[in-house]
Amino acid sequence: MGAKKFTVFIILVGIASLLVAYVNAHDHMAKFGYTGLLGPEKWGSLSPEYLACSNGNIQSPINIEKNNVVRSAKLEPLAREYKPANATLVNNGFNIELRLQGNAGSLLIDGESYILKHMHWHSPSEHTIDGNQYPAELQLVHQSHNGNISIVAILFQFGDPDPFLFQINDHLDRLAKESCEADEEAQIPIGVLRSKQIKQVTQVHFRYVGSLTSPPCTQNVIWNILGKVREMSKEQLAALKAPLHEDYKCNSRPTQPINGRSVELCKSDFY
Structure with a gap:
């Protein structure tokens, strides 16, 4: 040579x-995104682990049609009991997440306890009601001792500031600065997180069986969509989006086909 x-x-x-x-x-x-060659319609082809994203028949999110829900006599109001726990605020690339340590409380479904593991935000909302999409959706992810997953989803419209987000406001600012300085996952320990504000009583919720809304789109997830739409300010939503790369600031998967699934409604008589 x-x-x-x-x-x-x-x-x-x-x-x-x-x-x-x-x-x-x-x-x-x-390694997935929300537009272009990495967008939701391509997820199933990005990795063998993501096949459910294209081949699964009980995928999430969905559009909830109120006229087609089934009022279930056996479906009881959500039994949730959360407690303060140490948390870390994370920019994992495609959303902003709060990871909780230890036992942060639980959700009880059909006699099975699901421990609250983490929560994250999507904007705009992934689930829609009668075709209406909201500015944001908070998803609280719970897991049972045998690995089953149940998620509580809270929809948000613009209005008064969300009291829960006050706890992480300064941390979001720090996360945005760190995310601008490094491409790797940014984490901010925030100490003890008080979760009382995310347990507001609601007498209406919808339940159906679906999947994770991002790859690998794992199925057989029990979804609980709260009927009471909460409020957050536009400034709070902007702060949640600030740490994310431009391609991930809008991070909602389009609604998926129902494919014959039923959506159950729990509505207390005194609501």
Whole structure:
């Protein structure tokens, strides 16, 4: 090999090494998106682990049609009991998440206890009601001891500030600054999180069986959509979006086909 070709070879190897290093450094970041070649309609082809995103027949989110829900006599009001727990605010690339440590409280469904593990926001809302989409949706993810998942979803419209978000306002500002300075997952410990404000009583909720709304789109998730739409300010939603890359500021999956599933309604007589 001549000296010139050898030099070119060394340069190409160097470039390849940099590319590999870059990919490895970003390997933990989301390899799916919400637009273009990484958008929801492509998720099923991005990885064998994501096949359910395209092949699953009980996918989420869905549009809830009030005229078609089934009022269930056996469906009881949600039994939730949350308690203060240490939390970490995380920008995981495709949404803003609060990860909880230890036992942060539980949700009781059909006699089975589901422990609150984390919560995250989507904007605009992923679930819709009679075709109406809301500015934001908070999803509280619970898991039972045998790995079953149940999620409580809270829809938000613009209005008065959400008291719960006051606890993390300053931390969101810090997260936005750290996210701008580094491409890797940014985490901000926030200490003890008081979850009382996310347990407001609501006498109406919808339940159906679906999936995770982001890859790998795991199915057989029990969804509980609260009927009471809460409020947050436009400034609070902007703060939640600020740490995210521009491509992920709108991070809601389109609604999926019902495919014959029933949506149950729990509505107390005194509501």
